[in-house]
């Protein structure tokens with residue numbers, strides 16, 4: 001592993017707004033902030049918004065600046081990417097941003113039922129050959145439903161025709177209401 005990557009991982013260990021849990025620890029002890037993100041970390045009652053597959057956290061940080069009255073958590077498995085958003089947000093003292101390094105498949109270990117108000121999925125990999133990794137498959141939608149509040153919303157932004165068409169079909173199959181849809185978004 002390159003020195004640069006090692007330095008980023010070392011930073012991530014130190015950042016108070018970054019949470020990363022080896023699966024073994026999660027299995028043994030569980031995650032102590034599940035159901036308590038607001039009382040233990042954000043210290044307010046604002047809605048919690050996740051960006052799943054946040055990469056460098058561009059949307060997590062950008063949305064958090066736009067909506068200071070919401071709490072944003074970027075989730076991704078790639079720590080070296082997430083480091084960019086983690087560094088930017090801490091350097092300007094943002095209080096409504098956190099990052100969680102985990103597989104999205106484990107998301108229900110980190111959030112209690114109804115704890116999340118909105119989910120953003122921005123430019124996910126279409127995963128054309130791996131159905132079970134597509135972030136808008138029925139399998140993932142079931143996980144989102146578990147942690148979302150009753151009026152919870154999922155936002156999807158994609159530039160992949162495949163992902164757009166696939167998700168539209170999944171929405172129909174799962175009888176989910178569509179609040180807004182466009183195929184021409186800047």
Ligand SMILES: C[S@@+](CC[C@H](N)C(=O)[O-])C[C@H]1O[C@@H](n2cnc3c(N)ncnc32)[C@H](O)[C@@H]1O
Nearest residue numbers: 053054055076077078102103104122123124125
């Ligand atoms: C194409 S990138 C998009 C990054 C970001 N949303 C953006 O718009 O720039 C997809 C990201 O999703 C993450 N990802 C994909 N599947 C994942 C999973 N099952 N669990 C955690 N992260 C995942 C990848 O690590 C990658 O950073």
